[in-house]
Amino acid sequence: MNKGIYITTMEEDSGKSLVSLGLMQTLLGKTAKVGYFRPIIDEIQEGKKDNHIETILSHFELDIPYEETYGVTRKEVLEKRNKGNEGEVLDIIIKKYKKLEDQYDLVLVEGTDFSVKGNVFEFDTNVSVAKNLGLPTIIISSGRGKTQSELIGGLNYAYTSFRKREVKVIGIIANKIDEENVRYVDFDLKKTFPDDVEVAVVPLINKLFNPTVKEITETLNGKILFGEEHIDNQTGSFGVGAMQLRNYITKLKDDSLVVTPGDRADIILGALQAHISSNYPTISGIILTGGLIPEDSILRLIEGLSQIVPIVSVKGGTFSVTNKIGNIKSKIYRDSTQKIMTSIAASEKYLKLDRITEKLINFQPEAITPKMFQYGLFKKAQKSRKHIVLPEATDDRILLATMRLLTLDIVDITLLGKIEKIKSKITDLGINLDLSKLNIIDPIASDKFLDYAETFYELRKHKNVNMDMAKDMMADVSYYGTMMIYKGDADGMVSGAAHTTQHTIRPALQFIKTKPGVSVVSSVFFMCLEDRVSVFGDCAINPNPNAEELAEIAISSAESSISFGIEPKIAMLSYSSGASGKGEDVDRVREATEIVKRLRPELAIEGPIQYDAAVDATVGKSKMPDSKVAGQANVLIFPDLNTGNNTYKAVQRETGALAIGPMLQGLNKPVNDLSRGCTVDDVFNTVILTAIQAQEF
Numbered sequence: 001m002n003k004g005i006y007i008t009t010m011e012e013d014s015g016k017s018l019v020s021l022g023l024m025q026t027l028l029g030k031t032a033k034v035g036y037f038r039p040i041i042d043e044i045q046e047g048k049k050d051n052h053i054e055t056i057l058s059h060f061e062l063d064i065p066y067e068e069t070y071g072v073t074r075k076e077v078l079e080k081r082n083k084g085n086e087g088e089v090l091d092i093i094i095k096k097y098k099k100l101e102d103q104y105d106l107v108l109v110e111g112t113d114f115s116v117k118g119n120v121f122e123f124d125t126n127v128s129v130a131k132n133l134g135l136p137t138i139i140i141s142s143g144r145g146k147t148q149s150e151l152i153g154g155l156n157y158a159y160t161s162f163r164k165r166e167v168k169v170i171g172i173i174a175n176k177i178d179e180e181n182v183r184y185v186d187f188d189l190k191k192t193f194p195d196d197v198e199v200a201v202v203p204l205i206n207k208l209f210n211p212t213v214k215e216i217t218e219t220l221n222g223k224i225l226f227g228e229e230h231i232d233n234q235t236g237s238f239g240v241g242a243m244q245l246r247n248y249i250t251k252l253k254d255d256s257l258v259v260t261p262g263d264r265a266d267i268i269l270g271a272l273q274a275h276i277s278s279n280y281p282t283i284s285g286i287i288l289t290g291g292l293i294p295e296d297s298i299l300r301l302i303e304g305l306s307q308i309v310p311i312v313s314v315k316g317g318t319f320s321v322t323n324k325i326g327n328i329k330s331k332i333y334r335d336s337t338q339k340i341m342t343s344i345a346a347s348e349k350y351l352k353l354d355r356i357t358e359k360l361i362n363f364q365p366e367a368i369t370p371k372m373f374q375y376g377l378f379k380k381a382q383k384s385r386k387h388i389v390l391p392e393a394t395d396d397r398i399l400l401a402t403m404r405l406l407t408l409d410i411v412d413i414t415l416l417g418k419i420e421k422i423k424s425k426i427t428d429l430g431i432n433l434d435l436s437k438l439n440i441i442d443p444i445a446s447d448k449f450l451d452y453a454e455t456f457y458e459l460r461k462h463k464n465v466n467m468d469m470a471k472d473m474m475a476d477v478s479y480y481g482t483m484m485i486y487k488g489d490a491d492g493m494v495s496g497a498a499h500t501t502q503h504t505i506r507p508a509l510q511f512i513k514t515k516p517g518v519s520v521v522s523s524v525f526f527m528c529l530e531d532r533v534s535v536f537g538d539c540a541i542n543p544n545p546n547a548e549e550l551a552e553i554a555i556s557s558a559e560s561s562i563s564f565g566i567e568p569k570i571a572m573l574s575y576s577s578g579a580s581g582k583g584e585d586v587d588r589v590r591e592a593t594e595i596v597k598r599l600r601p602e603l604a605i606e607g608p609i610q611y612d613a614a615v616d617a618t619v620g621k622s623k624m625p626d627s628k629v630a631g632q633a634n635v636l637i638f639p640d641l642n643t644g645n646n647t648y649k650a651v652q653r654e655t656g657a658l659a660i661g662p663m664l665q666g667l668n669k670p671v672n673d674l675s676r677g678c679t680v681d682d683v684f685n686t687v688i689l690t691a692i693q694a695q696e697f
Helices: 016-028 049-059 074-082 086-103 122-133 148-164 180-192 212-217 247-253 265-276 295-303 319-328 336-352 354-362 370-383 396-408 420-431 449-463 466-476 477-486 500-512 549-563 584-599 611-615 617-623 641-655 682-694
Strands: 004-009 034-041 071-072 106-110 137-142 170-177 198-203 223-225 237-238 256-261 283-291 311-313 386-390 411-416 439-441 492-495 522-528 534-536 569-573 604-609 636-637 658-665 671-673
Touching: 004 016, 004 122, 016 034, 016 049, 016 106, 016 137, 016 170, 016 336, 034 049, 034 074, 034 086, 034 122, 071 074, 071 086, 071 336, 074 086, 086 106, 086 122, 086 354, 086 370, 122 148, 137 148, 148 170, 148 180, 170 180, 170 354, 180 198, 198 336, 198 354, 212 283, 212 311, 212 319, 223 295, 237 319, 247 265, 256 265, 256 319, 256 396, 265 283, 265 295, 283 319, 354 370, 370 522, 370 682, 386 477, 386 682, 396 411, 396 420, 396 682, 411 477, 411 604, 411 682, 420 641, 449 466, 466 477, 477 492, 477 500, 492 682, 500 671, 522 549, 522 641, 534 549, 549 584, 549 636, 549 658, 569 611, 584 604, 604 611, 611 617, 611 636, 641 658, 658 671, 658 682, 671 682
Parallel strands: 004 106, 004 137, 034 071, 034 106, 137 170, 170 198, 237 256, 256 283, 283 311, 386 411, 386 492, 411 439, 492 671, 534 636, 569 604, 569 636
Antiparallel strands: 223 311, 522 534, 522 658
16 A cells, blocks of 8 residues: 655646645545655745645644654755755655655655746656655646646646656646636546546635735735734635725625725725625725824724724735735635635535545555665665675775765674774775774684684585685685674675675585575666666676576566565566567577466566567557566566676666666575675665665575
8 A cells, every 4th residue: 555645736826735635634534644744845934834834734733743744945955956966855855754654654745836936947856756755646737827728738748747757647636717617627637638547627716716814914014903813814805995985885795805095984984884784795804005094083983893804004005005915825824724624625525535545545656766765775774683794894995885884873794804904994094984883803813713614614525625725715704704694693795896706606605505496696786777776687697597597587586676675577688579589599588488487477577578678668569569568677687697797887877877786696695796896885785785685584
């Protein structure tokens, strides 16, 4: 079950709050624990709070600390973007959202307000946030000031933009539609969007569109003379009281706002009298212009009335004040009880909220993004703390990665090597590495050296290994680190920054050995592309696997993807798609595919298939229209090491993708091999992968 829903819009003043209030009411009717989150909020004056957050928390009495209900401010986004650190924004948003997701059954996420004119990044930001949180989305647009064609076209553009990024859109809402156009807009929406998208049309509701007396007072910097207790009165129409009273009172309508100069006592008293008369509509308030205040005798008369409305004195001429009132864009505040209840009632009447929430409950994200994947790695590693040994302790990259890992405090680390050399290297690098938080072992000087050598001797004496040879082997950091895992003194090992692949994995093959039923040790890379994570295998170990080995690599890779939260759709890559190709290489891939289907019929697999048909929906549909994998594969199995190794490096270098790995699969305990060209990030990510692998043993 999905645990969140994203509400977004395309412009300012779309009426997004109506949907948020109605949906929150519906969700609370289905489960008691509903959270609320805003990824990005506007900059707020000191001592103030975001109005949307305050309204939702207050009305629904949600017990969520304010600081936990938003990710970052708009100012923080701009600062990080200007420094080229835009990715950090998503990291913060994901971390704070996931904290709420862990605490609540469902989380309502409300997108940005489009309060800054001309911000070309804002729409894309909402798409990116929804994508990286993995949330189904409702898109809202206002019909005010648009033709029907412009409204439908804009919504279709937004829908297409979200779908291109593989964000599921479950609802389209056209808001603030003139009553006479509602059925026409509804017809066009149903014609434009697929049946699995719930469409709704909300007519313009004047009680929500028009401002309250409080909003008008604050906008005009007015002074309240009377009726402050009714300052949240909702205004209807407003008109200037410039004509004679006998003519003006005939123009009054329900909840009219009276705008008149402060010296027009006749209009003021007449309007108040009409308000309490059963023969005339009630009024919402009176705005006195020109900075004029009625004479004392009139003020005393007003004070004695049994019923009163807010009377506010403002500076400025009547014409100017009237224009300013007309330009106010009304909002919903925590004290706007009437507007809140009107919004909830309207949402229940016009929105298909039960059907939308049903889609929410059954939703699963189409793809996992790199940010989601990396966050998931940290959370998995934190669940069960593991001990990882790093044999290459004098390598700069190993020490820098160790510092980051200790700062996060999610794994225990042992470094192997001469203690003085390691300390000297730390000093040369000028890093603040707290040695009290890690273990440093010199294998030869270790009190376990002889025990490890004896164990190795017993394991390998059938291969003509004697005790002296065993001691020599245990003096090697790769052998010593692997023996730590074998003996249970560490949970996993990461090496290869300064050693060959053969040097790293030979000890593991000699005495850790492969899992039962596994004959091939292989590897995968988790390729973090712009908006998805793909699993590439095998790109590091097996030069020319036969059909049986290729099938085993595919099965192991699928199991690895499942372990890391990726539902596998396997593509067995070749230079040909389907039955069209002939030749030894393509036949080997075809045979491997059939073996996987026979051994693991529940796995979604296609092969042979070309790379473009595997990952591009358009090409996949063209070449293999009946395939459930073509165009959406996320586990890509290469036919040989030459193809796999070059492809992963080409994708990494040309697209800027983050390649996490290689992660070895098939061993009884996790040992992972780094490339000698690895970066600090590679070391850091591989250690976390290894810690997660170790949780399975």
